[in-house]
Structures are given as structure tokens and as C-alpha cells.
Amino acid sequence: MRGFRRMASAAVLMVLGLTGLAVIWSAYDPAQSWLAVTLGTVLPSFLAVGLVVAGFWVVVTDELDGQTATRMLEWSVAGMAGVGTLGGLALFLQRQGYVIHRPLYVVTSTVVSGALAGFGIGFYEVWTDRQRRELEREREKLDHLNRLLRHHLLNGMNVLLAKVDLARERTDDLQVTADLDDAHVRGEEIVTLVEQVSAIAGPDNDPPSEVDLPQLLHGEVERLRATRNDDAISVAEPLPEVTVRSSPALGEAVSVLLKDALADGGRATVSAAIDGDGILVNVTDPGKTKADGGEQFLGGPGSDVGLSVADVLVERAGGELEVGKPHGSVTIRLETV
Structure with missing residues (x-):
């Protein structure tokens, strides 16, 4: 059984559309030019028919419940009130002595146009809200x-x-x-x-904050040194004393790049340099070479996955990831505060 609010919303839309059709065609004058007929009768009629179709769709569709149908009706009423004000202005001017031809037609046309525009806005709002809720549900499942x-x-x-x-x-x-x-x-x-x-x-809910870059880099290096060979990771001192606006994802990205460089017994060097209004953080793996003697990307097995993960994390942190193939390094470009 269809909900009362849903049926009531559909009835209001269809009655409004049919009333608009009746008023529009009552003002039809076959003696008018084709342009006047097109703009004054045919086009408004299409808008009125659109309201009737919208009301019929509200009845037959399975995509709406009573709450969303009412919400769309509220937008239609808001559209009527907004655009219909122009029709009300025409009546006001007529009372002030101005000559307004077919004032009822003017009011009806503006009300129908506003109602259809409001319905369109309401439909878009309902559809986007549904998409957002579906994405949230899918995200919860993935989490x-x-x-x-x-x-x-x-x-x-x-x-x-x-x-x-x-x-x-x-x-x-x-x-x-x-x-x-x-x-x-x-x-x-x-x-x-x-x-x-x-x-x-995982969810990306961490807001950006000001981060002391040297402290962050030294912290990630020390965490890895606690579980690996101290000599495997080096820091090119001194690091520039700068603050960046970022999120915890930046530390995770640096950690991923370091682990990638250390894969399969490798080594890693962390450095940073000022670049205009920003700063470049480099993680370099100087010891790994290809079979032909040329330098390769960071890491051993799975390095492509590591770079892909780091790229997502750096983007979350508000930076850009650049792979410096000739130098065997990966660069994180960040803006300073």
C-alpha cells in the first residue's frame, strides 16, 4: 500500500500540472504568431505536463518512500513561492494601474515553472543523498x-x-x-x-594540522631503526627547520617508502630541501641497481605496491609524489606553512 504522504505529494503535483494546462490553453489565441504560440502556449504546456509526469512517477516508482516524496514536494512548493513571486508582482502592478494582459496566465505559468524547477532540485537532492548513503554503507562494509x-x-x-x-x-x-x-x-x-x-x-578522517617536518622524519627513522639494522637508514643532516600542514598520512607514507627501500636487505637515505614555497622530501635507495647496471626504483619485491600505497597516502596528506627514476629516489612535494 502506497504511503499517504507519498500519494498526497503525487496528487498535489498532478493537480497543479493539470490546472496549469487548463489555464494555459484557456488563454490560447490561434490568431497569434507562431512564435507567440510557441512561447506562450506550447512551452508552458510542456512544463505543466512535466509536473503531471513527475506526480505519476512519484506514484509508480519504487525509488521513493513517503519522507523523500514529501521532501521533493517541499522543494516544489519552495520553487512555486520563489518563481511565483514574479506572477504576484504582475498582479501588484496591475492594481497599481499598469496594464497586464492575461494576469492569471502569467501567475499560473510562473507557478508551474517554479514548481517544476523545485521538483528538479528536490530530485537531485534526494538522488545525491541516496548515493552518499549507499557509498557510506559500502565504505562501512569495506572497513x-x-x-x-x-x-x-x-x-x-x-x-x-x-x-x-x-x-x-x-x-x-x-x-x-x-x-x-x-x-x-x-x-x-x-x-x-x-x-x-x-x-x-581505512577511513581518512584525520584533519590536517601543522607538523614539524624534521621531527616527523626523525621519528619515522627511529621507529624503523628499532627493528632493523641501525646502519641501514641514514638521514642527510641538517634537515630544514620547516613546518608543513599535513595529516598523519604523511608519516605513514614516509614509513612505507622507507620499508620499500629496505626490502630485501636494501638501504635508505632520507633528505629534504627547500623548493620555492614548498619543500621536497627525498627517500633514496642508492644501493639497488638493475641487472644491466642502471638504477631502479625503490625496494625489492612488491615495490610497485609500496609506491602505489605511498602515492595514496601522500595525496591524503596534501602533497604530491614524484618518482625520480634517474636518481633511484622518490620525492614528496609539500607546501610549507
Whole structure:
């Protein structure tokens, strides 16, 4: 059963459209020129028919409930009040002694035009609001899936890596030890990949704030040094004492680039330089080369994924990511405060 508000909204629109048609055609004069007939009768008639069709659509569609139908009617009424004011002005001028031909026609045409325009605005608002809610629902599903994947997969990989470590301690076979070492490295790569994908799959709700860039870079370097070889990461001192407006995604991006550079036993150097009104942060991996002797991008296996993740994070942080192929480096371009 159709809701009362929905049926009432449709009835108002159709009655308004039919009334407009009756008034418009009552003023039809076949002696007028074709241009006058087109502008004065045909075009307004199309607008009135549009209102009738809109009311019929409200009745038959499954896309609306009572609340959204009422909202569209409210916009139609607002349009009538807004544009219909011009018709009211015509009546006022007539009372002041001005000659206004067919004042009822003028009022009806402006009211119909305003109602149809308001309905269009209401339809757009309802449609965009529905799209936004659908996107929010899909986002919630993805966030839930991301949390499940991160929790179960990382827990499973941590157990697997622990068992690999135990197996290495219990064997003296050099070949088995080498295979277990390789399994451990590949397992760590999977953990890193899951963490990187989770970083960009999560919600981006952190507002931008002023960030002390040298402090941020030193903090990310020290965090990685705590779990890796201290000599694997170096900082090109001194770093410029600047403040940038960014979000926590900037630190995550730097961390991803550093891990990418350190993949498979690599090294990384962090540097920064003032560039006009902005600053360039470089993460360079000088030790990795291609088989032909030319320099390559950062990282070993999975570096393309790392760069893609970093690109998304840098964009969230309000910067731009540039890959300096000739120098084996990746540059983050930021604006200073």
C-alpha cells in the first residue's frame, strides 16, 4: 500500500500540472504568431505536463518512500513561492494601474515553472543523498572487511613466522635453514603488504594540522631503526627547520617508502630541501641497481605496491609524489606553512 504522504505529494503535483494546462490553453489565441504560440502556449504546456509526469512517477516508482516524496514536494512548493513571486508582482502592478494582459496566465505559468524547477532540485537532492548513503554503507562494509582481514591474516602470519623461527632453531640442515629463512622473508613481505593495504583502505578522517617536518622524519627513522639494522637508514643532516600542514598520512607514507627501500636487505637515505614555497622530501635507495647496471626504483619485491600505497597516502596528506627514476629516489612535494 502506497504511503499517504507519498500519494498526497503525487496528487498535489498532478493537480497543479493539470490546472496549469487548463489555464494555459484557456488563454490560447490561434490568431497569434507562431512564435507567440510557441512561447506562450506550447512551452508552458510542456512544463505543466512535466509536473503531471513527475506526480505519476512519484506514484509508480519504487525509488521513493513517503519522507523523500514529501521532501521533493517541499522543494516544489519552495520553487512555486520563489518563481511565483514574479506572477504576484504582475498582479501588484496591475492594481497599481499598469496594464497586464492575461494576469492569471502569467501567475499560473510562473507557478508551474517554479514548481517544476523545485521538483528538479528536490530530485537531485534526494538522488545525491541516496548515493552518499549507499557509498557510506559500502565504505562501512569495506572497513569491516579490512578489519577482519587485518586481524585474522596478521594473527595467522605471526603464528606462522613464530613456527618458522622455532623450526630454524631445531634444525642443523643448512639447506632447510636457507629455505626457512626465505619463508620467513616472504612471510614478512606478506605482513608488510597487508599493513600497507590496510593503511589506505581505512577511513581518512584525520584533519590536517601543522607538523614539524624534521621531527616527523626523525621519528619515522627511529621507529624503523628499532627493528632493523641501525646502519641501514641514514638521514642527510641538517634537515630544514620547516613546518608543513599535513595529516598523519604523511608519516605513514614516509614509513612505507622507507620499508620499500629496505626490502630485501636494501638501504635508505632520507633528505629534504627547500623548493620555492614548498619543500621536497627525498627517500633514496642508492644501493639497488638493475641487472644491466642502471638504477631502479625503490625496494625489492612488491615495490610497485609500496609506491602505489605511498602515492595514496601522500595525496591524503596534501602533497604530491614524484618518482625520480634517474636518481633511484622518490620525492614528496609539500607546501610549507
